[in-house]
Amino acid sequence: MSNLDKTLSTMVEISKIVTSSKDFFDIKDLVIDKMLEIIPPKRACVNIFRQDTYEYTYLVCKETLGDIPKYINGEETAIGKKITMEEFPQYIYDAVVNKKTCYIEDLFEDERGESERDFAELNGYVSRIAVPLISGDKARGFMTCFLGPEEKLLQDDIKFMESVASLLALSVDITSRNREIDEIVRKLRDAIVSIETLTDNLYENKGLDSYFKLIARDICKITNSKSAMIFIDDEDSDLRIIQSHGNRKRLAITTNFLKYNQNDKKKTFTFEDIPPNVSKYGISTIAYENIIKDDKKIGQIIMINSEKYRTDDLRILGIYAAQVLLSVHLFTSNRKLLEDSIIHRDLQLVHQQQKLIMEDEIMGEDDFLNIDYLNVPYKYIGGDFCKFIKVEQDKYILFIADVMGHGIMSNYFVAMTKGAINLLLTMTSSPSTILAQLNNILFKELDKMDVFITSKMIFFDFKNNKAYASNAGHTVPIAVYKDEKGKRNYRLMNGSTSIALGIFENTVYEEEVFDISDIELFAVYTDGIIESKNEQGQEYGADNLAKYIIKKLDEGEEKPCQDLLSEIEDFTNKKKLEDDITIFTIRKK
Template sequence: MKLNSLISNDFAVDGLDNAIIIIGYKSNEIEYLNQEFITVFDYSSKDEIMKKKIGELEFNELKKLHAFLKEKNKESVGPVKVNYQRENAETLFLKIKAWQIELNNKDYIIYSIKKSNNSYQECYLENNDKSLNQDCEFNEVIQDLNDSSDIIGNRKKLDNFLLKLLRSALMFIECDKGIVFLKDFFNDQGYMKEEIGVKLDEEVYRRLLIIFDSVLFGTRMIKKKIMDVLEDSINFEDRDISFELINDYDGTPLGLILFLQKEDREYNLTKSLLKVLGVTYLNFEVQRVKNLQREQKNQLINQEVNIAAHIQTSFIPKKTPRYNNLEVALYSQPSKLVGGDYLGFHEEEDKFDLLISDVMGKGIPAAIVVATIHSAFNILSDFDKNSAQILSSLNSNLYHDLKNQSAFVSMFHAIFDFKEEKLRYSNAAHNPPLLWSPKRQEFSLLSKKGILCGVESEYEYSLHEVKLEKGDIIIFYTDGLTDLRNVKGDRFKLERVKELIKNNSLSSAEDLKDRLIQEISLFIKEQPQPDDISFVITKFLKE
């Protein structure tokens, strides 16, 4: 049976009120979605997102649930209650169910998403025991709490909200003893608590925290261990104890809400209220606060990344070096806002130093290493050192910075000596530059190399040299250039670069750079750039 047949025959997807999306288990690609999904999540058509990866969707909670389901290898999950903000700022309250199916030896995950316009009130009605007839009164309590929760943004406000929630709940069931306990996710340590009519020792809360911090216990075991702690700590007298867990979106317990009620009170009423407050309402509010925290953290990270990108951009030489007998053209494009490639120049009247390096990794960690390289290279360039000595000094410097990290750096340093018409160089496991000789009509690689920088504290790199002749073209590059792939998965091989240089060997270095950038663009088209790309093209003119 085909997937479309399964959907139309067994699920009648387009006839359901629920939004449906089906993801390939291994591929993570969207295999099917119905019209309701398009409508709810503001897409223009099915074609807009079909065959995309689930990671490309803007619905973060669905991506997290997908990752959780695969990590835990669960056959089904849900219903999970989340909220989603549409482009028009409307907040939707959603419930997601997910389950795995196998069809024609291929696994899929089906997500059924139900929209609710009444948020907490609807959840309350779903969880409500038939004997509970105080709907209107309870809705007023919930609405009052809704008004209070809109402004939660820090621990103090959450403490105040928890106290108000506990007071409202106890008043509603005419009970005088209750506790709310919650892990402190503002500081990632300790806990928050509110008590009314009962006082527990701090040692009790520390024992509860240990239970919630454990990853070894399932929900049933956690509830049993909590009950053991409470029975050791509370004098029940003529009271029943009732509590519900407060969970994270993935089911991880974060705390509890507890009532101590006299035995002659309506027990079903208490249990129903606990389910609504603990299972539905508090879970939702905790998620809303944590989502706000994530948004604020992401905004701060984005600000820091933008600052780092601005700093790193300042490392790239602003002006292309100008010599009568040497043309230089450069290009550098990180795959993210910041990257691990570095280009450095040092200019003298009769010499030109060039350093190109590639840090293993991307993003902020790689950018920090780049900053170290930039500073060290600027200092070393003021000393009369050859390429091998410069790499040895950079290696020693980087080893002490990287010895506790799994990061290494490839480097290539070269010095153009215009008086002797030679290129002297040293290589620390970097891609060997490509040299085109128009006189001999052949390519050669500057392939002699040493180890990566940062592997050994003391390492002596070897020095090599080549004689430069008129028209010689050299391209220095990082592996991001040859790691490029097109839509078919083919690599951007060095043969393409050779062909371009050979066919345009009379062009200037700047023109060759522009042609290579155009060739890259035509090759990858809409494909993402997997790695940072940097290259320098030089052309020796000879006076």
């Protein structure tokens, strides 16, 4: 194979590695190793930037450098050594800023290498190249190679390195976007769980002061803020409460600043936005959300000193502001509202209606499959929904969804989802197409109410032993099979996971194909099962659920779901659920 053919072949291989991975940190060392098989240098490293600043860089790829990293000053972090750019020669900084490769062929002759000569002599290299990692109009980092006396780079070598650097920059971008999506989902989940837990606390302790204080604490935790405050001043209900978590003095100064600097279009302030007479007290970032009742501001939630406030942080505040307004209204109107016999009766009716909806959406027994499911709402009304139908001989559609939250609102979106799914199934049986269309149908309502839905859709083709699956932020299905010795085992049907419904409009969902020829049973479920915690804070998890199912099958049980509630109660040592739980299983006869 010629050098050109080998270079092209390696470039194709590196391209496949980058485009098939969702995490830069999983592939960075492999890509560098592949590159060094083609070009003369044997030592190379990669540094990346974070937070769109060139002040610091992180040495994330150093396996070929030998002892060089020991002589570089920096702070060890989870992703690599954090190094100020002042530690690097000026020509490397210039390469980054100008987005242009810089190759110093002889550091001892070129004046640009003067500051580096002692370091180069200590580590046995005479020349160095810096290649910026460019994506769009930004440098995501840079790659450098250290060359010994006998190592020289040709122009083709440099072009090859620049191509590799572009692919690494692409991988950094992909990783960043995926982590941002994961972080948004995590924050939204944490906010929903926090609100539900604290609302229970409100009614158990019969006091708004502790309720507000706990909300301020949880806001800090979810948004990585140092301090947060919530206050209500409602003349109509004669209610005035203020509670905070963190530094009260800084919060008081922030409150005064916001009196004169509020703008509906600007609800976050960076350090550059904050005047010196405020920032001198240690206030670097601010975000807030007003609490509005009948078009009138009656309160505010303020948080300060996160590293950076993003759009999803404001969404979190919006969720809390809406819930605070609702909780305060219910609490002040009637502390025993849920005990009222009329309300209790209405909730029971809605609960029964939701039960009938679920039963109506799941087909009965089938000549080919055994079907079992369990649906237990957190309280009267749940946010879980499951649908299973036969579309033609040996072909079935399974859909499961979990509306974040409980109560009337979740029931409203369950009903909307049912109607939309039934409509879409008349047009197509492609899981990815249905999820994309479902997201577009529901997006405006979900976005308006700050609600999102995780869901999973699978098209089973048992005739050809294929399953076509698409996932919108939902849990991973369990597949039970028998090994060569006839012993039951399981695997999690891991695949690509896209963001939940209602987060972004026009989301594209991937569709994957699985071989199901050896599968005996499939189980889909909502996170209320696997996120149930025991007294030590340990989650039940998918592995325990799979082992429970296998145990039931080994015992000859044809309905493995029916005892699961007792299993969860034994694990948590609680009779009260923390979330809706839903599980659905299909088993080949």
